[in-house]
Amino acid sequence: MLLQLTISGLSQGAIYALVALSLTVVYRSTTIVNFGHGDFVMAGAFVSYVLTVMLGVAFLPAAVLAVIAMFLLGLCFSRGLIRPIRGGPHIGYALMCIAVGYVLRGIARIVWGREVLPMPSVFDMPPVFIGNLVITGDAMFIIGTTTVLLAIFFAILALTDIGKMVQAVYQSQRGAQLIGINVDRFNDMAWGVGAAMGAMGGILIAPVSLLHPDLGASFLIKGFAAMTLGGFGSLHGAVIGALLLGVSEQYAGAYINSALIDITAYLIIVFVLLVRPHGLFGHKTVVKV
Amino acid sequence: MMPTSAQLRFRTILFWLVPALMLAVPMVVNPYVLFIINGILIFVLITLGFNFVIGNLGQLAFANTAFFGIGAYSSAIATTSLGLPWIATIPLAGLAGALGGFLASAAALRGIRLYYLAIITLAFGELMRWIYVHAKSITGGTDGLSMPRETLLGFSLTDDRVKFYIFLVLTVVLVKATLNLLRSHIGRSIMAVRENEVATASLGIPTSRIIVIAFMWSGFVVGCAGSLFALHTAYVFPESFGMLQLIVSFAMVIVGGLGSVLGSILGAVVLTALPEYLRSFPGMEELFFGLIVIAVLLLLPQGLASLLRRLSPIFIERYYRE
Amino acid sequence: MKQTLNVLAMTLFTALPAFAGETTGLTDDTIKIGVMAPFSGNAASYSKAEVGMMAYYDKINEEGGVHGRKLVAIQEDTACDPAKGLAGVKKLIFQDEVFMLHGNSCSGVALAIRPVVEEAGLPWMIAHAASDSISNPRAPNIFHGLPTGSANGRAMAQFVLSRPDTKRVAIIEHSNDWAHSYSDPARAYLKENGVDPVADLVMERGQTDATAQILKIREAKPDFIIASLYEAETAIFLRDLKKYGMSDIPVMGTAGTDLENTLKRVGDLDTVKNYFVIHSYIDSLGGDKLKPWGDMIKKYNPDEELSTFSFASIGSAIAVVNALEAAGPDLTRSNFIAELEKINNLDTGILSDPITFTHDDHQGVKGSAVAGFVDGQPTVLRSWGERY
CATH class of the missing domain: 3.40.50.2300 (Response regulator)
Structure with missing residues (x-):
């Protein structure tokens, strides 16, 4: 049973990881937390639904197109709506993100509001049985895909020039500006990448969860919890935090009470922030008073 | 440009004139419109309390929905289980809200700030909602609590007109109290903390205590609003205290004007009345709501209150940062 | 005064x-x-x-x-x-x-x-x-x-008990008023007939995985499951039930779901063949009447x-x-x-x-009838094995 729960927890955690990581990418470059990110996740899933089910595009090209579309949306969002309110109070950003999320959800609701849409299963693999253990096709697909995506992401970061640039901006925006990096454009790109990665999470979960306009709402909180657990702003922390969250939800649900699954994320947030605010891998930022 | 003393006197008159004129409202509107106006009064209080922490103290705390729910449930539980008259539960709800504020400030004092504070207070609100659902024996669980029918000095408390007068008096009192608090020594310290906490502490001002006071006042005002809400809908139900509630009141603060009491009032009025007006476009609310907020953020970053300030200096609030 | x-x-x-x-x-x-x-x-x-x-x-x-x-x-x-x-x-x-x-x-x-x-x-x-x-x-x-709700909940429990040798019943539900309006009267009816649920589980709205719940059900070994879940969660629950090789256990659902759309959502008949719902009509969705x-x-x-x-x-x-x-x-x-x-x-x-x-x-x-798949066709039933 323990192993079984771990596998399904990891498969959930993989989705949370994409969400948490995409939130972190934006946060690290812009110090903005995207409170509307759940709806970006939902939007990604809907775009891929439109392409596969309504226009008949095959899953893979549809997914790629949806991710590109969401990348562009993220880019436009940053250029058109975040840049103009720069310099205002910081919480203006939070509300702007929420408002855009609302617009996305509103559009989804007007078009599909009264139906729950099924997303065709991508790989209809039969589950693998190892003794008592069942590994489902969905779990293999999600864990596999996420592993590949994360490997690519961290490889780019560690091995390429782009990665070095990212490191430079993360170290100091002003420093990066001095050596000729266009930080504004960099931030736009971060929004684009964030939106695209969130969309990947949405596309992966949609065949499992069915599609509805409120799909994203719960992922936002899971993303927050994962970031908090892993250490706000830490990229690998977000991933590890997400996996831990996915697994602990399953354990709490099975060993304590199934009513706890829904609030595991909240309990983790409160507990971590009160006990170890910088999380597992975050840097302690000290403001001396 | 600061207002002249004549203008200040006019401002005082205006402050009392508006509620005085509002006394006639129940005579001229139908019960539906009156119900909406009662709702607006409640939202004025929620926004007032919320703005106090995020605008005046400058802390990104999203616990106001928790305070609101705590207030509403305190009132409902005290009337249904303890048999107290509703009117006596208002201060109780306020105090319970203040206690919630105290807890939230404890997090802030532990160095949990900015987004950390936003997220932990968000979690606090959702955990409270979980408690409402699962503490069935006191909260009625998912069925919620139904308020008993009561009279107060012979007036039926199910009558929206009676509710209106109670709500109006309480709103005026709390708005006035908040204004006075902001003008006091404490209020100035609160805004000093917002501008620069370190510098404020170096002046010998006990910043921790100031933060606790600000959170508790915010909790008190919103807790009272919760008590009014319990009477307003006569039915307290976990779903009323979810994320949607939070986002709506957050938008009210920003649309009205961050850190401005006048803004709190304007934001609550506009964002309650407008969706109600848009009732005839069902399903479009989310879209409209999002677009309105985006428009205000882009075109009126200081909120609606800044429009009035441009109109006349009497609307300038000195504790507001331009 | x-x-x-x-x-x-x-x-x-x-x-x-x-x-x-x-x-x-x-x-x-x-x-x-x-x-x-x-x-x-x-x-x-x-x-x-x-x-x-x-x-x-x-x-x-x-x-x-x-x-x-x-x-x-x-x-x-x-x-x-x-x-x-x-x-x-x-x-x-x-x-x-x-x-x-x-x-x-x-x-x-x-x-x-x-x-x-x-x-x-x-x-x-x-x-x-x-x-x-x-x-x-x-x-x-x-x-x-x-x-x-009580008529529906009773009808659900009645149907569950109309299956011969139903002794062990598990309940899974959302924690909201809608779900309780079905499950509470069902529980009451079961109790009247001397049946205590062998498992009482919660699956919240928006959950995309039911592994924890299903493993608990596997331990409880029920003969019948009552599922007071919305459409999306019902599909996820049934799909996961199938994944873990338990799709032989019949599941009784509410009027909030129907066979046709549930089938459409889960994609294959095998997953829903033992799913029953409250169906207050004289015929199935695609039926002549x-x-x-x-x-x-x-x-x-x-x-x-x-x-x-x-x-x-x-x-x-x-x-x-x-x-x-x-x-x-x-x-x-x-x-x-x-x-x-x-x-x-x-x-x-x-x-x-x-x-x-x-x-x-x-x-x-x-009262209300129940619908279930008989020979792969959605069919309205009075009780277990008896057509309406």
């Missing part, structure tokens, strides 16, 4: 406009009917339920109306939120001044508006919200025109995607029109209510059970 205040109260507050008028909302050629539903928000899919009755109004209007009066539906959104619902109902009563109310999904909203409707005195036919407390204790003007009603809905709402929700309110609409007919041309609220209370054993031609109102009992529909 108190006396003075009383006098003051009287003078101030007795000048009530004449809202509770007997003929409010009537003209010579129209009857205004307030229709409340969650047209927006995350429960918007429920509003499909009100489409059926409005199509029935359209049909009646096309045939000349009731005693020359056309039925005019005035829609109000509740967003499934009590405060919003209260505003909506007050608008209908005091601003639009409707003759009667018909509709309402979401029991939370219905419970919140009940005192207002009771006080205003206008007739209200509940078309979709199922909670018993809306119409019990009885209010003189409130009627329940579909099986209530339901087809005329489906055609009627399609005629007036060509874009409507039919689900069992779409038919939920038609039975109550038939009762309403019957009583309006019987009340004659000199329609008033009280003679309409009196006629409703005379409805006895009305076969609506759509609901599986007849409608009967009496003066003391306003819960008109006392």
Whole structure:
């Protein structure tokens, strides 16, 4: 049973990881937390639904197109709506993100509001049985895909020039500006990448969860919890935090009470922030008073 | 440009004139419109309390929905289980809200700030909602609590007109109290903390205590609003205290004007009345709501209150940062 | 002091406009009917339920109306939120001044508006919200025109126990009022028959994985599972049940799901072959006896995607029109209510059970059929193995 729960927890955690990581990418470059990110996740899933089910595009090209579309949306969002309110109070950003999320959800609701849409299963693999253990096709697909995506992401970061640039901006925006990096454009790109990665999470979960306009709402909180657990702003922390969250939800649900699954994320947030605010891998930022 | 003393006197008159004129409202509107106006009064209080922490103290705390729910449930539980008259539960709800504020400030004092504070207070609100659902024996669980029918000095408390007068008096009192608090020594310290906490502490001002006071006042005002809400809908139900509630009141603060009491009032009025007006476009609310907020953020970053300030200096609030 | 205040109260507050008028909302050629539903928000899919009755109004209007009066539906959104619902109902009563109310999904909203409707005195036919407390204790003007939660919950438990040798029953549900309105009466009925659930589990809205719950079910070894879950979660639950090789255990679902759409969502018959739902109609969704009603809905709402929700309110609409007919041309609220209370054993031609109102009992529909797959075809059942 323990192993079984771990596998399904990891498969959930993989989705949370994409969400948490995409939130972190934006946060690290812009110090903005995207409170509307759940709806970006939902939007990604809907775009891929439109392409596969309504226009008949095959899953893979549809997914790629949806991710590109969401990348562009993220880019436009940053250029058109975040840049103009720069310099205002910081919480203006939070509300702007929420408002855009609302617009996305509103559009989804007007078009599909009264139906729950099924997303065709991508790989209809039969589950693998190892003794008592069942590994489902969905779990293999999600864990596999996420592993590949994360490997690519961290490889780019560690091995390429782009990665070095990212490191430079993360170290100091002003420093990066001095050596000729266009930080504004960099931030736009971060929004684009964030939106695209969130969309990947949405596309992966949609065949499992069915599609509805409120799909994203719960992922936002899971993303927050994962970031908090892993250490706000830490990229690998977000991933590890997400996996831990996915697994602990399953354990709490099975060993304590199934009513706890829904609030595991909240309990983790409160507990971590009160006990170890910088999380597992975050840097302690000290403001001396 | 600061207002002249004549203008200040006019401002005082205006402050009392508006509620005085509002006394006639129940005579001229139908019960539906009156119900909406009662709702607006409640939202004025929620926004007032919320703005106090995020605008005046400058802390990104999203616990106001928790305070609101705590207030509403305190009132409902005290009337249904303890048999107290509703009117006596208002201060109780306020105090319970203040206690919630105290807890939230404890997090802030532990160095949990900015987004950390936003997220932990968000979690606090959702955990409270979980408690409402699962503490069935006191909260009625998912069925919620139904308020008993009561009279107060012979007036039926199910009558929206009676509710209106109670709500109006309480709103005026709390708005006035908040204004006075902001003008006091404490209020100035609160805004000093917002501008620069370190510098404020170096002046010998006990910043921790100031933060606790600000959170508790915010909790008190919103807790009272919760008590009014319990009477307003006569039915307290976990779903009323979810994320949607939070986002709506957050938008009210920003649309009205961050850190401005006048803004709190304007934001609550506009964002309650407008969706109600848009009732005839069902399903479009989310879209409209999002677009309105985006428009205000882009075109009126200081909120609606800044429009009035441009109109006349009497609307300038000195504790507001331009 | 108190006396003075009383006098003051009287003078101030007795000048009530004449809202509770007997003929409010009537003209010579129209009857205004307030229709409340969650047209927006995350429960918007429920509003499909009100489409059926409005199509029935359209049909009646096309045939000349009731005693020359056309039925005019005035829609109000509740967003499934009590405060919003209260505003909506007050608008209908005091601003639009409707003759009667018909509709309402979401029991939370219905419970919140009940005192207002009771006080205003206008007739209200509940078309979709199922909670018993809306119409019990009885209010003189409130009627329940579909099986209530307890009727449904009982029907669910009855069906579960009608399967030979059902001893061990597991329950999985959302923790909200909707889910409890089914599971609580089901639990009560099971208890009456000496069956205690072997597992009581929660699956919240928005959960995309049911592994933890399913492993617990596997340990409990139930013969039957009662699932009080919404559409999306039902599909996830059934799919996960199949994944873990437990799709042989029959699952009893609520009226909130139907076989056809559940099949569409999970994608293969094998996963849903042992899924049963409360189905308050005489035929399955694609069946011949339901087809005329489906055609009627399609005629007036060509874009409507039919689900069992779409038919939920038609039975109550038939009762309403019957009583309006019987009340004659000199329609008033009280003679309409009196006629409703005379409805006895009305076969609506759509609901599986007849409608009967009496003066003391306003819960008109006392039972419900069940639907399940028989030989791969959705089939309406009376009890385990017995066709309707």
